[in-house]
Amino acid sequence: MAQLYFYYGAMNAGKSTTLLQAAFNYRERGMRPMLWTAALDDRAGEGRIASRIGLEADAHMFGPGTDLHAAIAAQPADCILVDEAQFLSAAQADQLADVVDGLGVPVLAYGLRTDFRGQLFPGSERLLAIADKLVELKAVCGCGRKATMNLRIDSAGIPVRAGAQTEIGGNDRYVALCRRHFMEAFRAG
Incomplete structure (x- = not known):
């Protein structure tokens, strides 16, 4: 049964690394993961997901007007992996839930929970509300906490x-x- 997962954590918690490892695992088993990242984050290049430890992969890009359900429904995939999920709109988070519920495809979204002021991002807020599974990825403060x-x-x-x-x-x-x-x-x- 497909589910919507939200993997969240602070900067440097390994979110992109974990996403890229999941994509590798799906491919290794002959399955087709579909990767997505926010168009506004082009630090690794346009349509690229990269981790600090050197892993990278091409990805589809979403922007504010992207209809994720329609784009995902148009091509076959065994799993949807979304990086920078904090930049989703609430409506796009709902579209991902519709992918799970209507298309039967699992969605794993990875992102920050809060911004630099400690406020929730709209995409993260919605994912925290509707995800089937919430998984916190841990980062470490300089004090060790x-x-x-x-x-x-x-x-x-x-x-x-x-x-x-x-x-x-x-x-x-x-x-x-x-x-x-x-x-x-x-x-x-």
Whole structure:
């Protein structure tokens, strides 16, 4: 029975690595995974999913107007793997649920839970509400605790407290922290 999974975690929790490993496992068994990533995140190149440990794969891209159900229904797949799922709209998250329920294809979505202010992303909020399975992937704060928050920093390493919810970046723009250290850094200054 197909299910909708949401794998979430802070930056550097291994979400893309886990997705790429799942794709490899499906292919190794002769199955066809269909990979998706957000069009606005082109750090690895347009239509590419890449992990910090060097794994990469081509992917379909979704933007705000993409009808995921229609695009997925148009080509055969044994599994749908979605990277950067926080950038889905609530409607697109519902479309993925329709893929599971109507087409019988499992969907594994991977993304951040919260933004640099500790607020839920719309796609993540909807996935947290409707996913059949929620799986937290763990990152580690510098203190050794589980990192659950993403602190945006500027080029000098100073915490950023205001701005657009979405600003693409990696270790140069974000630090994964436990709640305590996130709150201390966010409130300081």
